[in-house]
Amino acid sequence: MKTIAVYSSKGGVGKTATSVNLSFTASAGGERVLLCDMDSQGAASFYYRIKPKKKFNRARLLSGEFYEFIRGTDFPELDLLPAHFSFRNLDIAINDEKKEKKRLVLASLLAPLADQYEYVILDCPPNVTVLSENIITAADCVVVPVVPTTLSLLALEQLLKLCKKVGVKKNKILAFFSMVERRKLMHNSIMNKYRSYPIFMQSYVPFMAEIEKMGMYRRPVGSTPRKSVAAQPYELLWQEIKERRLEQ
Amino acid sequence: MKQLQTRMFSLPHGMGVDTLFKKLSKSFVVEQSEHEISQRCYYDTFDWRLHRNSLVFFSRSNSLHLERFNGKQVAMASGRRRAKFFWWDIEAGELNYRLKSLIEMRALCPIIEIQTETSQFRIMNHDRKTVARLVVRNDQLKETDSGLPEQVFVYEIRGYENEFETVVEQCRRKGCLEVKKRKLLERLLKLSGLNPRDYGDKFKVDLEEQMSVGAAVSKICLSLVDDMRTNHPGVIADIDSEFLHDFRIAVRRTRSLLSLMKKILPTEQCIYFQSEFRWLGSVTGPLRDIDVYLLEKEDYLNLLPPSLKGGMSVFFTRLEARRAGELKGLQFHLGSERYDRLLNEWCRFLSDPDSELFRSPRDQNCRVYANSTIVKRFRSFVRAGNKISDESVDQELHQLRIKGKKFRYLLEFFKSFYHEEQMTTFLKFMKKLQDNLGTFNDLSVQQNLLGSELDGLRAKNLKTIRFAAALGGLIAVLADKNRTVRGEFEATYADFTRPEVQELLESMVSATV
Numbered sequence: 001m002k003t004i005a006v007y008s009s010k011g012g013v014g015k016t017a018t019s020v021n022l023s024f025t026a027s028a029g030g031e032r033v034l035l036c037d038m039d040s041q042g043a044a045s046f047y048y049r050i051k052p053k054k055k056f057n058r059a060r061l062l063s064g065e066f067y068e069f070i071r072g073t074d075f076p077e078l079d080l081l082p083a084h085f086s087f088r089n090l091d092i093a094i095n096d097e098k099k100e101k102k103r104l105v106l107a108s109l110l111a112p113l114a115d116q117y118e119y120v121i122l123d124c125p126p127n128v129t130v131l132s133e134n135i136i137t138a139a140d141c142v143v144v145p146v147v148p149t150t151l152s153l154l155a156l157e158q159l160l161k162l163c164k165k166v167g168v169k170k171n172k173i174l175a176f177f178s179m180v181e182r183r184k185l186m187h188n189s190i191m192n193k194y195r196s197y198p199i200f201m202q203s204y205v206p207f208m209a210e211i212e213k214m215g216m217y218r219r220p221v222g223s224t225p226r227k228s229v230a231a232q233p234y235e236l237l238w239q240e241i242k243e244r245r246l247e248q
Numbered sequence: 249m250k251q252l253q254t255r256m257f258s259l260p261h262g263m264g265v266d267t268l269f270k271k272l273s274k275s276f277v278v279e280q281s282e283h284e285i286s287q288r289c290y291y292d293t294f295d296w297r298l299h300r301n302s303l304v305f306f307s308r309s310n311s312l313h314l315e316r317f318n319g320k321q322v323a324m325a326s327g328r329r330r331a332k333f334f335w336w337d338i339e340a341g342e343l344n345y346r347l348k349s350l351i352e353m354r355a356l357c358p359i360i361e362i363q364t365e366t367s368q369f370r371i372m373n374h375d376r377k378t379v380a381r382l383v384v385r386n387d388q389l390k391e392t393d394s395g396l397p398e399q400v401f402v403y404e405i406r407g408y409e410n411e412f413e414t415v416v417e418q419c420r421r422k423g424c425l426e427v428k429k430r431k432l433l434e435r436l437l438k439l440s441g442l443n444p445r446d447y448g449d450k451f452k453v454d455l456e457e458q459m460s461v462g463a464a465v466s467k468i469c470l471s472l473v474d475d476m477r478t479n480h481p482g483v484i485a486d487i488d489s490e491f492l493h494d495f496r497i498a499v500r501r502t503r504s505l506l507s508l509m510k511k512i513l514p515t516e517q518c519i520y521f522q523s524e525f526r527w528l529g530s531v532t533g534p535l536r537d538i539d540v541y542l543l544e545k546e547d548y549l550n551l552l553p554p555s556l557k558g559g560m561s562v563f564f565t566r567l568e569a570r571r572a573g574e575l576k577g578l579q580f581h582l583g584s585e586r587y588d589r590l591l592n593e594w595c596r597f598l599s600d601p602d603s604e605l606f607r608s609p610r611d612q613n614c615r616v617y618a619n620s621t622i623v624k625r626f627r628s629f630v631r632a633g634n635k636i637s638d639e640s641v642d643q644e645l646h647q648l649r650i651k652g653k654k655f656r657y658l659l660e661f662f663k664s665f666y667h668e669e670q671m672t673t674f675l676k677f678m679k680k681l682q683d684n685l686g687t688f689n690d691l692s693v694q695q696n697l698l699g700s701e702l703d704g705l706r707a708k709n710l711k712t713i714r715f716a717a718a719l720g721g722l723i724a725v726l727a728d729k730n731r732t733v734r735g736e737f738e739a740t741y742a743d744f745t746r747p748e749v750q751e752l753l754e755s756m757v758s759a760t761v
Contacts, residue, residue: 049377053407067249071407074370074378079406116249218376 001114002246004121005139010155011126013145014178016043017211019123021234022143022241024220027078031118034070035080036110038090038135039125042083048073049218050082058086062093064109075223079117091129102130103166107138119246128162136168141245145178145205148190156199170199174245176237177204201244203236252404255416257424259398265384268400268422269369275414276379277372285365287390289329290433291356294482294491296445298350304433305333305347305356314343317431322346332357332487353543355488360436361390371415379411380404387436394439396432400424447478451501455664461512461617462610466598468505468661472498473595484579489539492578496532499525504657508621514604517597524590531581535574537697538567551725552718559718562711563701618662619757625655626753633741642692645737649685656682670756674749681744684737691730698723 006019016039023035037044045051056069061084070079094105110120124135136142136159144159146152156175163170177200181187194200205211210221210230217224222231259265269278290306292298298305302317312327323343330337332355335347347356364387371380381403388395400419404412420426437444453471455464475498482491503525510518541548545564549557581587597603604610629651636644656678663671702719705712 049375050407051375069407070249072378072405 001110001117002119002140003110003138004119004241004246005124005135005142006122006145007124007132007135007139007142007159008144008146008152008155009126009128009132009158010147010152013126013147013152013155014205014211015039015126015145016047016123017214018143018145018178018205018234018237019121020044020047020214021211021220021222021231022238023078023080023119023121024075024222025231025234025238026119026121027075028222030077032116033078033119033121034113034117035073035078035121035123037081037083037123038087038131039083039123040085040088040090041125042085044123045080045082047214047218047220048080050080052082052084056082057084058090058093061087061090061109062105064112066109067113074219087125091127091131094134095130103133103137106131106134110138128158132162133166136163136166136172139172141241142173143241144173144175146175146200147179148177148184148187150190153190153194172245173199174201174241175199176201179207180204181207201237201240203233203240205233205237250406252406253412254404255402255419256427257400257402257419258427259400260423260425261397263423265398265400268419268424271418271422272371272415275418276411277374277376278382279370279372280367281370282368283366285363287329288362288364289358290360290362290436291333292359292444293351293354293356294487295354295447297354298356299433299444300448301350303350312338312343314346317433319432329358334488353488354490357487359442360433360440362436363388363390371411373411378405379408380415382415387432389436389440392440396435396439399427451660453661453664455614455662457615457665459614460606460611461509461614462603462606464614464618464662465505465509465513465610466605469502469598470595472502472505473591473598476591480582484582486575489536489543492532492536492539496529496536499528499532501657501661503529504654505661508625508654508658512609512617514607517604521590521594521597524586524594528581528587528590532578535571535578538571538574541567541694541697542571548722552721556714556718556721559711559714559716560722562715563719614662615665618658618665622658622662622753622757625658626750629655630745633745636737636741638738642688645685645734646689646692649682649689652678652682652685666756667759670752670759674752674756677744677749677752681740684733684740688730688733688737691726691733695723695726695730698726 004022006015006022008015019035019037023033027033035044035048042052050071050073053069053071056066060066060069066081070081072078073080094102097105113120122135122139125131142159144156146156156173159173160170163173177187177191177195180191191204195202208230210228214221220231221228222234259268272278286308288306288308290304292305298314303322304313304315304317306313306315307327307329310326310328311324312333313324314322316322323341323346325339325341325343327333327338334353334355335344335351338344338347364385366386367384369382369384370378371382373379383401383403385399385401386395387399402412402415402419434444451471453468455467459467476495479491479495479498482488483495503522506513506518506522506525510522542564549560552560597605629648632648632651636648656675659671659675659678698719702716702723705716705719707713707716
């Protein structure tokens with residue numbers, strides 16, 4: 001089982017759209033995938049039309065008794081662990097753990113799923129807390145969407161600092177340009193400058209109305225009967241993630 | 249994590265699936281997602297080797313599947329429907345590998361062809377989230393009007409147990425009958441009137457305790473005629489090598505019975521039928537001999553180092569060409585008047601109430617006769633075996649093998665008179681010794697044939713020289729193996745003639761069933 005975290009401390013960069021579409025693409029290949037919605041807003045759960053069961057909450061998650069709360073999506077090989085409003089305080093609860101265990105909480109919660117899924121994809125909330133430390137420790141690969149803007153690049157820099165602090169190798173990080181608008185000069189110049197950096201993948205996801213409309217249709221872009229063109233960037237992205245990190 | 253459930257239902261006669269959907273739509277949104285019409289052709293070997301292993305093989309559009317009776321897939325490969333499949337016709341991979349050990353040299357032939365119509369439905373909640381899946385399936389036998397009742401499969405989706413139970417409950421309320429086990433093939437076989445496992449490799453005739461010799465001979469031999477007639481079309485159509493093999497076994501068993509019981513059978517008829525079945529054995533022999541070589545082609549080649557393998561290909565190409573000629577000859581003989589006359593006269597002799605077969609002394613009790621014949625034949629076999637020494641020539645071992653084979657056939661003819669477990673144990677002892685003698689004989693015969701092939705060669709070119717080198721290499725390997733097998737005879741024979749084995753036979757024949 002490989003764990004892929006889709007993370008950025010900056011909001012609105014396309015983390016959830018990436019998690020939802022990558023998990024769909026990964027499962028379409030016939031491999032078992034679990035998408036964990038770690039963000040208390042529950043946007044990924046909303047896209048898949050999944051509501052958490054009444055008895056589910058943060059305490060259940062942290063006690064390890066969360067398997068019965070995993071729910072099947074509309075797609076055969078893809079399951080989802082829905083978010084719960086109580087997840088907003090997940091970092092506080094993790095902070096209460098003993099120091100030596102603190103960064104390993106998430107990794108130990110996910111470990112027993114190894115015989116059920118080939119891939120676990122984490123849709124992470126936008127912050128830099130002890131939960132973020134857990135996420136980058138547990139993940140085999142941290143996928144970072146970067147809008148070609150200065151603030152987004154700052155968030156990437158911040159993540160690299162966090163890796164150093166936590167003692168996680170930087171090569172876990174794979175960034176890609178997200179919500180790219182080719183007509184914008186700034187987007188072009190930032191991409192030209194940074195695209196050749198090893199941390200960046202060659203695939204990027206353009207800004208597309210169809211991706212925005214996911215909130216209306218509540219399904220991944222690749223799942224429409226006539227496959228949307230918006231699905232292709234995610235397929236290429238998944239292919240590159242697999243080649244660069246997961247199949248090593 | 250919990251295993252997801254599937255429930256199967258049969259729709260009650262006369263009820264359409266719409267009635268069920270009407271009921272379901274009170275609680276859910278039902279939407280069709282896919283509709284598919286596919287053809288399936290099921291295959292098995294003539295002796296039902298897959299069915300005996302609770303397996304099913306079928307072709308569906310561009311793929312071939314091996315499944316368990318419960319529908320769980322074992323292996324699959326790409327491939328289209330065809331008149332027959334040998335394991336080597338299937339691309340290298342898991343399916344090819346599995347079939348190799350399951351069906352060996354037998355061909356998979358079509359048994360049933362069906363057309364399946366499946367419609368998939370999403371059962372959704374009011375958020376239009378799929379909470380269960382439903383598949384409606386309709387199986388029709390091709391080229392007939394008959395089919396299985398429409399079936400409904402309900403599939404659980406993780407985390408939506410309550411919704412799944414609701415759908416299942418509504419199916420029940422609408423009168424759908426739950427099908428416990430899948431066993432689709434069983435139901436299709438029943439529908440098509442086919443009887444699985446109606447043919448097997450084990451010889452089995454149930455004789456009654458009070459039967460006369462004549463009646464028992466009639467029952468045994470008619471069952472052997474049945475085997476010949478069953479395999480006859482497969483031999484003529486050359487479906488696979490085992491039709492001829494089984495046909496020949498039935499002929500050999502018949503000949504053994506005539507020879508073993510010649511003293512009690514009417515002399516004139518016995519001589520006549522012995523001679524006619526000898527003819528049948530001789531005309532079926534050459535093709536079988538070639539088949540044995542072709543079946544062992546891979547083993548032969550594996551015995552040779554890579555440098556000599558190429559030389560042997562000439563031999564096999566020549567054998568294959570010769571086989572075609574031999575097959576034509578055999579088809580002629582098995583379609584001849586002489587063959588028809590033989591079987592007709594033989595059946596008349598076996599079943600006509602006025603036949604000599606049912607007159608004295610064949611009216612004596614068969615069980616009593618079998619007891620004394622088995623003991624006599626056993627003693628005679630042991631006497632012949634005791635005479636074998638290190639100096640004995642190959643021919644003496646071959647004679648002993650033939651004696652042993654006849655004795656085993658005798659035991660199998662009258663098997664039903666005796667205690668099953670004792671008989672099985674005794675036959676196991678017998679088999680061990682026979683395997684040794686059989687291997688020795690096979691190796692000798694193979695060496696002789698390869699030797700005569702070598703004698704007939706003239707060194708005209710490099711190809712012939714390479715072939716001669718390969719033949720020489722094979723003969724040397726076979727001779728070496730032969731020596732090993734010969735060396736093992738003494739210990740194997742001593743094991744068979746232990747007092748316990750003899751006591752087992754005596755207790756078996758003296759016991760009453």
